Amino acid sequence: MKLFFIRLLNMVIGILLYALGIIIAIKANVGYAPWEIFHVGLAQTTGLSLGIITIIVGFAILVLVTVFGEKLGLGTVASILLIGLFIDVILIIDFIPTADNMIIGIAMLLAGLYLIALATYFYIKSAFGAGPRDNLMVVMTRKIKLPVGVCRCIVEFAAALIGWLLGGMVGVGTAISVVAIGFFVQLTFRMFKFDVTAVRHESLKDTYMILKNVMPGCLVKSGKSD
Numbered sequence: 001m002k003l004f005f006i007r008l009l010n011m012v013i014g015i016l017l018y019a020l021g022i023i024i025a026i027k028a029n030v031g032y033a034p035w036e037i038f039h040v041g042l043a044q045t046t047g048l049s050l051g052i053i054t055i056i057v058g059f060a061i062l063v064l065v066t067v068f069g070e071k072l073g074l075g076t077v078a079s080i081l082l083i084g085l086f087i088d089v090i091l092i093i094d095f096i097p098t099a100d101n102m103i104i105g106i107a108m109l110l111a112g113l114y115l116i117a118l119a120t121y122f123y124i125k126s127a128f129g130a131g132p133r134d135n136l137m138v139v140m141t142r143k144i145k146l147p148v149g150v151c152r153c154i155v156e157f158a159a160a161l162i163g164w165l166l167g168g169m170v171g172v173g174t175a176i177s178v179v180a181i182g183f184f185v186q187l188t189f190r191m192f193k194f195d196v197t198a199v200r201h202e203s204l205k206d207t208y209m210i211l212k213n214v215m216p217g218c219l220v221k222s223g224k225s226d
Contacts, residue, residue: 004210007126011075014123018079018131019086021115028109029099031171034156034178035133037163045166051088055080061132068139073129074207080132102172109173110180117184121192129201137185141197148196149186156181 025033032040043053058080066072090096099105124130130138133155140151156178164170189196202210 007128011078011123011126011128012082014119014121014126015079015082015131016086017115017119017122019083019090021112021119022083022087023090023096024112024115025109025173025177026112027096027098028105028107028112028173030102030105030109031173031175031177032163032169033109033113033181034158034160034163034174037168037170037174038159038166039163041163041166041168049088050091051084051086053084054087055084058084058132061136065132065135065139068143070130070135070139070201073127073201073203075123075126075128075201076131076135077204078128079123079130083131105173106176109176113177113180114184114188116181117188120185121188121194124196124199125192125194127199127201128207129203138196147186148189149182151182152185153178153182 022033022036026036026040039050039053039057042048042057043050046053048056062072062076062080099108120134124134124138129135136155137148137152140146140154141148144151146154160170160174160178188194
C-alpha cells in the first residue's frame with residue numbers, strides 16, 4: 001500500500017509540474033509552445049477557458065491512442081482532468097509574471113519546457129497510464145522505433161502546424177519548443193536511466209483490483225491496532 005501511494009504521489013507531482021510548465025512557457029511571451037498554439041487558438045475561437053479546452057482535447061486524443069492499444073489508466077484520466085484544472089487555478093492565482101524582454105522570455109520558456117519534461121518522467125514512471133499527449137509519443141516510439149526524443153519532436157511539430165492553421169500565435173519560442181522539448185525529454189529519461197517503452201501501465205481495472213485486495217487487509221490491521 002505504501003508503494004501504491006508513492007506512485008500516486010509521483011503521478012500528482014508530475015501533473016502539477018506539467019501544468020506549471022505550460023503556464024511558464026505561455027508567460028514567457030516569445031511564442032507559444034506547440035500544444036499551446038493549438039489550445040489557445042481553440043480557446044479564443046470557442047470562448048472557453050484554456051483549462052477546459054485542454055481537457056476536451058485530451059479526451060479526443062485519448063480516443064485515438066486507445067485505438068492503438070494504449071491502456072486507459074488512472075493517470076491517463078487524472079492527467080486530462082487535473083492538468084486542465086491546475087492550469088485554470090494557476091492562471092486565476094496569477095503569480096507568474098509575463099516576461100518583458102526576449103532574454104528573460106527565452107529563459108522562462110526553457111525552464112517551462114524542462115518542467116514539462118521532468119513532469120513527463122514523474123507521471124509516466126508512476127505506471128498509472130501516460131497522459132494522452134505523451135501516449136502519442138509512446139505509440140510512435142513503439143511503432144516506428146525512433147528515439148523517444150525524436151518522436152516527441154514529431155508530435156510537437158504536428159501540433160504546432162495544426163495550431164498555426166487555427167490561428168494560434170507562433171514565434172521564436174515555438175521553434176525553440178519543437179526542438180527543445182524532445183531534447184529535454186531525452187535528457188531527463190537518460191539522466192534517470194528510464195526506458196519509457198519498458199513501463200507496463202496499469203489499466204483502471206488493474207488499479208481497482210489492487211485497491212480491492214489491499215484495502216481490506218489495511219482495515220483489518222487498523223482494527224487490531226485499536
